Amino acid sequence: MSNARTSLTRRDFLGAVGATALMGAAAMAAPEPKSDRMVRMGIVGGNFGAQFQWHLDPNCTVEAVSDLRTDRREHLQHVYKCEKPYESLEKLVLDPRVEAVALFTGAPDHAQHVLECFKHGKSVISAVPACLTLEDAHAMKEAKERTGLTYMMAETSYYRWPTILARQLWKERRFGRFLYSEVEYYHNRIGALQDGLSMDQGKRTWRYGYPPMLYPTHSTCFHVGVTGERLTDVSCLAWGDDDPALKDNAYQNPFCNQVALFKTSGGNICRCNVFWRVNSDGERAQWLGEKMSMYMAGVSGQPQVIREFGKKDVREVPDYFPLLPEPMRIATGHGNSHGFLTHEFLMSLVENRAPAVDLYEALAMTAPGIVAMASSRKGGEQMKVPSFDKA
Numbered sequence: 001m002s003n004a005r006t007s008l009t010r011r012d013f014l015g016a017v018g019a020t021a022l023m024g025a026a027a028m029a030a031p032e033p034k035s036d037r038m039v040r041m042g043i044v045g046g047n048f049g050a051q052f053q054w055h056l057d058p059n060c061t062v063e064a065v066s067d068l069r070t071d072r073r074e075h076l077q078h079v080y081k082c083e084k085p086y087e088s089l090e091k092l093v094l095d096p097r098v099e100a101v102a103l104f105t106g107a108p109d110h111a112q113h114v115l116e117c118f119k120h121g122k123s124v125i126s127a128v129p130a131c132l133t134l135e136d137a138h139a140m141k142e143a144k145e146r147t148g149l150t151y152m153m154a155e156t157s158y159y160r161w162p163t164i165l166a167r168q169l170w171k172e173r174r175f176g177r178f179l180y181s182e183v184e185y186y187h188n189r190i191g192a193l194q195d196g197l198s199m200d201q202g203k204r205t206w207r208y209g210y211p212p213m214l215y216p217t218h219s220t221c222f223h224v225g226v227t228g229e230r231l232t233d234v235s236c237l238a239w240g241d242d243d244p245a246l247k248d249n250a251y252q253n254p255f256c257n258q259v260a261l262f263k264t265s266g267g268n269i270c271r272c273n274v275f276w277r278v279n280s281d282g283e284r285a286q287w288l289g290e291k292m293s294m295y296m297a298g299v300s301g302q303p304q305v306i307r308e309f310g311k312k313d314v315r316e317v318p319d320y321f322p323l324l325p326e327p328m329r330i331a332t333g334h335g336n337s338h339g340f341l342t343h344e345f346l347m348s349l350v351e352n353r354a355p356a357v358d359l360y361e362a363l364a365m366t367a368p369g370i371v372a373m374a375s376s377r378k379g380g381e382q383m384k385v386p387s388f389d390k391a
């Protein structure tokens with residue numbers, strides 16, 4: 001977690017950043033459960049999918065779990081204290097007691113698995129990315145609008161605490177007229193032949209040779225999820241090495257590092273990196289505005305800093321845990337975002353409203369990467385990103 005603490009007092013912080021930016025965090029009382037409705041979840045995918053807080057939310061009960069692998073199914077049962085395992089998602093969705101599914105299967109399966117859930121009347125929170133092709137994006141949008149079911153993408157960058165703060169500052173129009181964002185996700189060696197996540201017992205997993213820009217959302221979310229802008233045009237340069245995984249893979253992908261330059265619907269600019277061969281790691285952004293800039297902490301030692309014209313630098317990020325019900329305030333990976341994703345999806349169902357990262361936002365974070373990949377295949381040609389917004 002990158003919420004660097006300094007000797008700044010709370011009053012200094014409020015004065016420098018503004019009371020509103022802190023609202024909803026330390027200033028807020030713990031939320032009481034708004035309803036006694038219990039959402040009955042089915043959890044699918046027992047690796048990353050076991051890292052959420054469904055069993056701790058006052059408005060949720062874990063009805064069933066599933067993984068194709070027995071060990072992972074048992075792990076899910078243990079974590080979520082659930083006595084009903086299914087051998088597959090396809091069997092779990094037949095259970096009429098399951099209302100909604102948390103889908104944490106491999107990326108290439110998301111679109112098909114979301115459609116399978118919708119077909120059986122289940123709402124879905126899905127791991128990133130939303131999908132891998134524009135055709136699947138269209139199909140998901142069509143099915144979501146036809147069924148009226150809820151979709152949310154579990155994008156961890158959305159609820160990193162500096163992102164929550166940047167979103168608030170954007171809402172207050174503090175950055176000024178111009179914003180340039182640098183957004184990035186670095187995961188050294190993933191996708192390569194020698195990577196433990198890409199080979200499992202001698203067999204290739206979905207990560208083997210996986211294209212960086214088909215995993216864009218940890219990065220694009222830092223722009224789209226803060227500003228609500230759309231990434232409309234892209235030119236993407238790419239680099240690949242001689243790893244065997246880039247010579248022969250399921251995606252015909254020769255790239256391991258990609259740099260996309262996006263135009264945005266608000267006339268702004270976003271530089272977006274996804275690198276699999278780099279001596280760095282993590283998800284990070286900096287937002288450089290006409291009047292205010294914000295730098296997230298980074299592995300290089302860069303501290304979290306907000307720099308605003310005429311004011312003292314601010315290096316603090318509020319504690320946002322008070323936004324969650326008490327039992328869910330536990331540290332998690334990805335900047336403590338997991339509890340926030342869990343709770344937001346459940347509240348969207350309880351309150352019968354769209355979740356923060358609904359399908360429109362999810363596709364606005366995913367489709368630009370799909371087009372960036374196409375641009376890289378054409379040597380960086382500038383291309384238009386289609387809109388998947390509500391007509």
Ligand SMILES: NC(=O)c1ccc[n+]([C@@H]2O[C@H](COP(=O)([O-])OP(=O)(O)OC[C@H]3O[C@@H](n4cnc5c(N)ncnc54)[C@H](O)[C@@H]3O)[C@@H](O)[C@H]2O)c1
Nearest residue numbers: 045047048066067068069088089104105106107127128156
């Ligand atoms: N920060 C983040 O947001 C973040 C971090 C890690 C992973 N992820 C995403 O989460 C997803 C899962 O990642 P992972 O590392 O756990 O992947 P994984 O490949 O290790 O696990 C996926 C699991 O899904 C199961 N599965 C596949 N098809 C199934 C079916 N039809 N029915 C039941 N189970 C099925 C597999 O058996 C496997 O155990 C991926 O999409 C990944 O991109 C996101």
